[in-house]
C-alpha cells in the first residue's frame with residue numbers, strides 16, 4: 684500500500700492515534716503534514732518519528748479557529764501543492780458527569796473541537812480535493828457516535844454529528860471522485876482512555892481498565908496501530924468503492 688508522492692494531512696498528530704498514523708504513512712513513503720495545538724509537541728513528535736527534512740510540515744493550529752484551519756490548508760498547498768489524504772482526527776473527551784450536571788461551557792468546548800473543528804477541516808480541505816478531483820478523507824468518530832453512554836453526553840453528541848457530516852460530505856463529493864468515511868473506534872490505549880478510567884474508578888484505575896477490557900469480546904484495548912491500519916486502508920485505492928460509511932473498530936464491542 685505505497686503512498687509514495689501522496690500528501691497526507693493529519694490533525695491531532697501529536698496525540699496517540701494521530702502520531703501512530705503519521706508513522707504508518709511515513710513508512711509507506713507519504714509526505715506528511717502534522718497539525719496540533721503546540722509547536723513544541725509537534726517538534727518532539729517529528730523528532731521521535733525521525734521525520735526527514737523536506738518530507739514533512741509542522742503546523743501549530745487550533746482546529747476550532749477557522750483562520751487556523753485555512754492556515755494549515757494554505758501552507759500545505761504552498762509546500763506540497765496538493766492534499767491527497769486528510770485524517771480529520773483531533774478531538775477531546777470533555778467531562779464524565781450526568782447530563783443534568785454537565786457544565787454548559789464544557790459541553791460547548793467539546794462541540795467546538797469535535798464538530799466545528801471537523802467541519803472547518805472538511806470545508807477547506809474539500810475545496811482543494813474537489814478542484815483536484817481526487818482525495819480521501821477519514822474523520823475520527825467513535826463507537827460513541829453509534830450508541831449512547833451514560834455520563835458522556837457532549838462526547839456522544841459530538842461524535843454522532845461527525846457521522847452525519849461524513850455522510851453529507853460523501854454525497855456532495857462523490858461527483859468529484861472524492862471519498863469521505865468515518866472510523867468508529869472503541870477503547871484505544873491513549874491519553875483519552877486515562878480520563879475515562881479515572882472517571883470510572885478514581886481510586887482504582889486498574890479495576891476500571893479491567894472492567895473496560897471485559898466489555899470487549901477480543902479482551903484487549905485497541906492499539907493506535909490498529910487504528911492506523913484502518914486509516915491507511917480507507918486512504919488507499921484498495922477502498923475505492925467505499926464512501927459515506929461508518930467503520931466500527933472495537934474488538935466486537937458493539938456486535939452483540
Ligand code: NAD
Pocket residue numbers: 694695696697698699700701718719720744745746747772773774775776796800823824825826867868869870871872873874875876
Ligand atoms: P489524544 O488525546 O492522544 O490525541 C488528541 C490530539 O488532538 C492531541 O494531540 C491534542 O493536542 C489534539 N487536539 C485537541 N484539541 C485540539 C485543537 N483544538 N486543535 C488542534 N489539535 C487539538 O487522544 P486520541 O485517542 O489519539 O484521540 C484521537 C481521536 O480519536 C479523537 O477524535 C478521539 O475522540 C478519537 N477516539 C479515541 C478513542 C480512544 O479510546 N482513545 C476512541 C474513539 C475515538
